[in-house]
Amino acid sequence: MAEEAYNSSSEMKGLPKVLVLGPPLSFSSLQPLYSHKFHFLKPHLSDLSLQHFLQIHHPPSIAAILCSPNYSVTAEVLRLLPSLRLLVTTSIGTDHIDLRECRRRGIQVTSAGAIFSEDVADMAVALLIDGMRKISAADRWLRTQNRHNTPWHLFPLGSKLSGKQVGIVGLGRIGMEVAKRLEPFGCIISYNSKHKKTTVSYPFYPTVVELATNCGVLVLCCELNEQTKHIINREVMLALGKGGFIVNIGRGGLIDEKELVKCLMEGEIGGAGLDVFENEPRVPQELFEMNNVVLSPHAAAITEESFMNMCEVAGGNLEAFFSNKPLISPVTLPE
Amino acid sequence: MESIGVLLVGRVMPYLEQELDKRFKLFRVWDYPNPAQLPSQHVAAIRAVVGSSSAGADAALIEALPKLEIVSSFSVGVDKIDQEKCREKGIRVTNTPDVLTDEVADLTIGLILALLRRICECDRYVRSGQWKHGNYKLTTKFSGKTVGIIGLGRIGQAIAKRAEGFQCPISYYSRTEKQDSKYKYYPSVVELASNCDILVVACALTEETHHIINREVINALGPKGYLINIGRGKHVDEPELVSALVEGRLGGAGLDVFENEPAVPEELFGLENVVLLPHVGSATVETRTAMADLVLGNLEAHFLGKPLLTPLV
Secondary structure, three states: HHHHHHHHHHHHOOOOOOEOOOOOOOOOOOHHHHHOOEEOOHHHHOOHHHHHHHHHHOOOHHHEEOOOOOEOOOOHHHHHOOOEEEEEOOOOOOEEEEEEEEEOOOEEOOOOOOHHHHHHHHHHHHHHHHHHHHHHHHHHHHOOOHHHOOOOOOOEEEEEOOOOOOEOOOOHHHHHHHHEEEEEHOOOOEEEOOOOOOOOOEEEEOOOHHHHHOOOOEEEEEOOOOOOOEEEHHHHHHHOOOOOOOOOOOHHEEOOHHHHHHHHHOOOOOEEEEOOOOOOOOHHHHHHOOOOOOOOOOOOEEEEEHHHHHHHHHHHHHHHOOOOOOOOEEEEOOO | OOOOEEEEOOOOOOOHHHHHHHHHHEEEHHHHOOOOOOOHHHHEEEEEEEEEOOOOOHHHHHHOOOOEEEEEEOOOOOEEOHHHHHHHOOEEEOOOOEEEEEEEHHHHHHHHHHHHOOOHHHHHHHHHHHHHHHHOOOEOOOOOOOOOEOOOHHHHHHHHHHHHHHOOOOOEEOOOOOOOOOOEEEOHHHHHHHHEEEEEEEOOOOOOOOOOOOOOHHHOOOHHHHHHHHHHHHHEOHHHHHHHHHHOOOOOOEOOOOOOOOOOOOOHHHHHOOEEEEOOOOEEEHHHHHHHHHHHHHHHHHOOOOOOOOOOO
């Protein structure tokens, strides 16, 4: 019976199969655009486990996966698909994928590439200005306390951004876009990255602690991997200092979140603008009482414009793969 | 100079108030039951007025202070000072230009981002626990959007420079076209509004620019357009703005100033497509201190017979 279902659905369509894991947020927009080109298999609509779902759909015929950034594509998942050759994630981040296993198996991986860089950089600057100038705090104050006619001169002063030393952790595409935006504000940019970039004139610091010692602001723009997990720890935060501000638009795991909360409560750092957290959507309750933090629900890339681009890039990579053309946004896999 | 009377007519940062108190004989307008009728001994001593963005020196006050020699404003905008009257009576007027230019421009970009990317709403979304039940909706990209600036003075140019970092095409309206400007000029505010995504008010408040943002301009900006006001509340016909927002004829507004501060139209509190700020354009410790030093420096220069630092009159 399972064989019949496979035969009728697959052969009727004759379309290449794409296993959808998650599903990605953009799938509802992507599906209508590409359902005439691909046969999307949707385990999320089934009560079955992934293993059982795949038994109905003849795993050896599945060459591609489309996944969301919160679906863990482990070696076990990959093992279920012996003929898998392509993994398309709708995110820039690939920390949810066992990239080593993909490399070992010869599976190509594509991400969202550069399409979000501008929106994510915009968010980094938004969180930074909001934190320094207390924009969300002021809007909140005006909508609540001011209705009791609290005089405006009693609202606390913010901190000047122009001329601040800003340290960028990870000077990749997004880091460069952030730097580009902050330069006209008169911010002085320096950075830490895995390797010094010869094409860039910003001062390089070989460790994040040295970067933090010499800056008043840190903007985290690097990917999350074994080397960068908890790269922002207590030592870094103490080096940044009491007036220091941290912006995180990378991954929650870049910061030791418990330490961050402690440092904020003790006044060891000035404030933070956070779009990502270690256990989303859970956010440490202590942050809700603070006026020197601004919190965002992992929304850095979630604009109407990015959404449309996300569908095009994901669909475009699938099309390229199945027509033997070069992939649009392939990810370099680690050794 | 401790015998020189200085009348403080608006609220200023504690540092400035303390320094004025230390250096001069300070009178605070809010200490009087009827500010329109100051005691005659005080009136006789007052040779300077220190104002702010919310209070200045109108004709009545100037007439009431026969010994007045200088009005020093703790702001760059002097729309609350009757400059003509001051000129007539030989009273000097100073303000605080340049020291707050970057600050106001920084806030303007922050306000645009907060509005388009719904930063305040997202912060509320997380703090109220709603994120546990689903993601926040799609917001609007800022990079690449056309920014139209009314008034290409110091602040307008500083805003343009920052917006260029986001690849935003810049256009502007001002009384006369700036020959050396690389930005696109429109001869009317309506045309500017029709051709930009984000309209920023960055000019001085004068009789000509009162309600420069009216129904026609708001409609030209439209349901996908955004208004940012970091000028003065009276640049905008506020009831018109409110009805446009409530009716969906305008995409959204970021407002640092209001027609009758500290009053904010109630209807705005219920909207998610507005960002409301309590006039914080220059509100950082660093900048307010620099502004305060400029006020003190101007007063000192005047009373020591030296050239004023930043005179307008």
